Amino acid sequence: MSQQRLVVIGGDAAGMSAAAQARRLRSVDELDVVVLEQGPDVSFSACGIPYWVGDTVGSREELIARTPAEFAAGDIEVRTGTRATEVDLDAGVVVTGGGERLGWDRLVVATGGRPSRPPVPGLDAPGVHGVHRLADGARIRGVLDGGARRAVVLGGGYIGLEMAEQLQGRGLEVTVVLADDLPMQSLDPDMGLRVCEHLGSMGIDVHPGEAAREIELDGAGTARAVRTDAGSYACDLVVLGLGMGPEVALADAAGLQLGVTGAIDVDATQRSRSHRQVSAAGDCAQTFSRITGEAAHVALGTHANRQGRVAGSVIGGRPARFGGVLGTAITKVGDLEIGRTGLSSAEAESAGFAYTTETVQSTTRAGYYPGATGITVKVLAERGSGRLLGAQVLGGAGAGKRVDVFATALWAGLTTDELAAADLSYAPPFSPVYDPVSVAARVAGRSSRG
Template sequence: MSKQRLVVIGGDAGGMSAAAQARRLDEELEIVVLEQGRDTSYSACGIPYWIGGLVDSREDLVARTPAEHRERGLVVHTCTRATGIDLEAGRVTSHDGRTFDYDTLLVATGGRPTRPPIDGLDAPGVFGVHRLDDGDAIRAWIADLPAGAPAVVMGGGYIGLEMAEMLQTRGLDVTVVLADPLPMGLLDADMGERVCAAMREQGMTVHTDQAVREVLLDDAGTARGVRTDQGSYEARVVVLGLGMGPEARLAADAGLGIGVTGGIDVDATMRSRTHDNAFAAGDCVQTYHRLTGEPAHVALGTHANKQGRVAGSVIAGRPARFAGVLGTALTKVGGLEIGRTGLCTTQAEAAGFAFRHETIEATTRAGYYPGAEDLAVKLIAEEGSGRLLGAQVVGGAGAGKRIDVLATAIWAGMTADELAGSDISYAPPFSPTYDAVSVAARVVSRTERG
């Protein structure tokens, strides 16, 4: 019998984790990877820090090169863009006319940055932050700008905040322009206001409720600013941080089922719901929220790697399932750390939960210990049962990773009362006697008891 062949479209987190896992479990399986760029297994999340000079080189962001994957028995074709999938014939066509037959297909085409229909968005001096080549281009562009040159960041999500901080680190005068009322739209307003205040205290200009209508160009056609309905803002570089949607156009054109979020519709084994021999993983797929059971799309490398590992396991014959998402995420701007998990109050309300929420103020260390900084923890719990539904943390150094304790508690279905009574560590360099997590849980459980 001839060898079975797996063809993987996409050579980053979802695709390569699937390929690597399938190779570990099945040494006989032929695995062919098509990657449209020249890099594999790279950290897109690290691009802002490379631009800011905190990461030395492009190579530092590559976990495993194409050559290293080939040494492990994978056939990797870089600079090869898949342009068509024939699901009935089991064949993928690339941009240069080559064809690749498969027995099993894994689509891992990643995410697609949001690009609204704005005049001038394709002009020189306007950049997205998606691939390593984007990082190269931004680094080269800002290298020639003088200190204090104006920069505009469009958007206030994770990438927007990180790029604003890193451009400021590089000596540019940063303006952040948001269509939303506050940065970090997945935070509740009271927590988003803390983020906005910290950005301004750090010296950034923040314009909220102002959608960009046009990128302004100079006589040479190069970006020189942006225009909103409220005003125009000068820029020698414009960076897009408007979020990420699923890149599922290739799959949709082929006839793979697409979900309500625009991502490829897969079950918990990452198998397409419409075609048994097709799988998908990473930012191109639709997953589900662990608390609501509703379809969700969350573009994060953590999920992409987990989904790829599940798909690779199932393809190689080992049972595995992806357990959903809570939307846990963490970032920083300047000295402020920002974490969130589960549902914010607007999401909890939309999902039909009756809930209570409390926000407490605390410090990252014992108040008398040097370096103690302020932090706030917000907890959301279901009314009646006390089950934890969501959490947000905003504060100084050491605050952010507390979100992982809260995410674990929500994942496990704990109540606020159970979390308040749990054995959380204490030492003055790390927390007050009662950590902010415990205090917040106790306050919410007390409120629940009335």
């Protein structure tokens, strides 16, 4: 068997996972693995950028899991600063910005996400920053080190709130402006409201229901304020936390089929439905809900890693399938941990489920044990069957990761009654005798039958 070549476009989570997994399964004689990365880094933690900006993490280097040299030592050729400008799917060729025509037998498209940028005048001005690449983090750090005092964050999702928390930690006055009625749209409104109130209690100035109309610039053309219909919020920098769409320009131009979400249409093996020698993984690829089976686009590092690994396994000759997404996510703002998995009420509604919701209050530890804090757990169950559909968790230390118990139960397709009966751990430093997960599942089970 003559040597084949795998070309991977994009060297972040999905791309490097695919490259590494294919490499594990195929010898150098069998497969040449080349990764093209337009930026200077591969395999970095985009999720860590807010914490680097906030000095919670000490250095840029800590966010880089592996360098191109380390990959090279593992027989994976990484070409940083190399942009793929064109893909010829029929000829099996990728063209680089330098004009090289690189042939491939198997191609992985891992071009990642594109930060959402609404058509707001001034959004492209200096002083408006994404949170996408390490260079974004470096630029924001530069502005902070230069004495910035006020920041406006656009958007109230995970990245937006993490940036708000971390910027406040650096001593800035922080304003969060969001078009939605509440932050954390992936939560139910009652839970989102608690998050909103918590942000307020931290001294973060939150303006829900206000779409940004214009970024106001100073004489030098630098962003100095965000104007909404309700007011103008002066600042020294604007941070974009408006979510992430799929970066599919290259794939689309090449003729790869896109799905209903606008991301590259792949099956559970991560192979393109239109071109079977091409795989896609990560933020550029469409995926599907494990609960509804419907197409979905969820830009998260966990999925990028897993999908990349599936793509690399399949290319390496080992069968593998991606199991779908539950929509599990976690973050914290100040001392409030936020976790969610499965369907929110709006999602359950939209998917046509008859469902009930129950919300319980408990404590993270035995009530009498020091450090116990409140925890709010909301559970969605299918009416009649009692099948678990989703869960949302808010609370102090130890609250957020409880969402993994719900995620595992969802993954297995348990009913709320089954989850309520599960033998979970108890000791006073860790939970009340009935863990809040068990209590919420039990109450939800009862009401779903009722």
